[in-house]
Amino acid sequence: MTNTELKQTCCGCVPIRRGILALLTIELIISVAAAFLVAYGVLTVKTSTKNADGALVDASGNVVVSKEDADTLALLGYISGGIFGLQALWTLFGLMTVVKRKVTGFKFFAYITGLFAILTIVGAALTPSLGNIVGAVLNCYFTYVFVQYSKVLREEHNASSGYVPAQA
Numbered sequence: 280m281t282n283t284e285l286k287q288t289c290c291g292c293v294p295i296r297r298g299i300l301a302l303l304t305i306e307l308i309i310s311v312a313a314a315f316l317v318a319y320g321v322l323t324v325k326t327s328t329k330n331a332d333g334a335l336v337d338a339s340g341n342v343v344v345s346k347e348d349a350d351t352l353a354l355l356g357y358i359s360g361g362i363f364g365l366q367a368l369w370t371l372f373g374l375m376t377v378v379k380r381k382v383t384g385f386k387f388f389a390y391i392t393g394l395f396a397i398l399t400i401v402g403a404a405l406t407p408s409l410g411n412i413v414g415a416v417l418n419c420y421f422t423y424v425f426v427q428y429s430k431v432l433r434e435e436h437n438a439s440s441g442y443v444p445a446q447a
Contacts, residue, residue, distance in 0.1 A: 287431055295428050302421060303374040310367035314360050321356035324349055382432045389425035396422045
């Protein structure tokens with residue numbers, strides 16, 4: 280760890296690089312788990328017992344979900360699974376840029392993640408709930424930490440290449 284990394288903190292107490300690595304690792308685990316859970320849900324809907332009309336039925340033969348609703352559930356599952364899969368890939372990209380200390384790559388990751396934060400704010404404003412608001416606030420904080428770390432990486436890169444900024 281460099282001096283700059285030790286001065287900057289994540290969550291107020293953890294050196295910023297360790298905090299970023301922890302946040303991205305946790306996010307990657309959650310994204311992968313969510314993608315697998317959604318895939319399991321789609322498989323369950325697709326392989327469940329159906330009656331002659333194609334509606335999902337329980338063990339007694341009672342209709343639980345109509346065919347149209349089952350098809351809609353499956354479609355939503357495909358979309359959600361795809362989104363979680365893309366989120367996992369995006370997080371893996373960010374994690375790899377941190378591990379390899381890729382300044383430009385991580386800066387790109389930080390700013391695109393900032394755009395996602397804006398979308399979560401819009402989502403929280405359109406459908407306000409405690410979960411949506413907390414998610415938006417956390418997303419904004421993580422984006423702030425990511426941007427700060429991209430600045431730390433830039434300073435380290437400049438120092439290692441001998442670049443000295445002009446004094447004002």
